[in-house]
Amino acid sequence: MVNFNGTIVSQDDCEWGQNRAFLYGDGVFETVKIVNSKILFLEDHYFRLMASMRVLRMEIPMNFTMEFLEEEIISLTLKNEISSSARARITVFRNEGGYYLPQNQTVSYVIQIVPIENSRYCIEDKKYEVDLYKDFYISKQLLSSIKTTNKIINITGSVFASENGLDNCILLNDSKNVVEALQGNIFMVQGNKLITPPISEGCLNGIMRKQILLLAKKIENIEVLEEVISPFDLQKADELFVTNVIKGIQPITHYRKKTYVSKIALQLLDEINKLVQN
Incomplete structure (x- = not known):
């Protein structure tokens, strides 16, 4: 059992409480822009993500190909009907277990997506x-x-x-x-x-x-x-x-x-x- 905001709840109802990205910042992420079902600069994002995972000594799953991640992101935009112009974040985090020393190097990931107004890059004429x-x-x-x-x-x-x-x-x-x-x-x-x-x-x-x-x-x-x-x-x-x-x-x-x-x-x-x- 754990205490969440003064309420005692079961550990199963507080899964994020074991998430290593939450507990220790043990995760990496990429934020990408999608225009007309295309991820801009996909190759650069993919290789930076892979390099980041290696720096943190995470185990890269065999299925984590560029094509796999592209399909996962684009299918989510289509499911949310915002494939024309959207921003997606893929967060990769080491799986739970251990304290500072992880019990294993395997990972999980979550993809979040929101629409954005402009598909083209533009500059607002205002003070900054x-x-x-x-x-x-x-x-x-x-x-x-x-x-x-x-x-x-x-x-x-x-x-x-x-x-x-x-x-x-x-x-x-x-x-x-x-x-x-x-x-x-x-x-x-x-x-x-x-x-x-x-x-x-x-x-x-x-x-x-x-x-x-x-x-x-x-x-x-x-x-x-x-x-x-x-x-x-x-x-x-x-x-x-x-x-x-x-x-x-x-x-x-x-x-x-x-x-x-x-x-x-x-x-x-x-x-x-x-x-x-x-």
């Missing part, structure tokens, strides 16, 4: 203000580059942003350098340079980040760099934007007393929409 979040810092390590179910820094940062009337916050690592935003990777434009922090700084190995880097290299007179960004550099930037696979690109318009344009962001967004429509 950010600031630094300095209560906690990201470590420069491999675990920071994968999507585990431990996102407490992002959660507390989101609360901080809400309390201070901000749209987002910029996260720093333990060297006090810029890592990413709460909901995605960050890019900075300075003159003819497009710069984003390298993975070694602790940022997520983002799917949209990869696409932006590839597309930007095709733009004339733009030098694409993966370099350390300090908070001081943000003040000197011409443009800042955040990327993730659901939103695409979100330009930052205000950081403290600085106002930014969105020229390169709009150009890249056009290229992303051409890419996903092919």
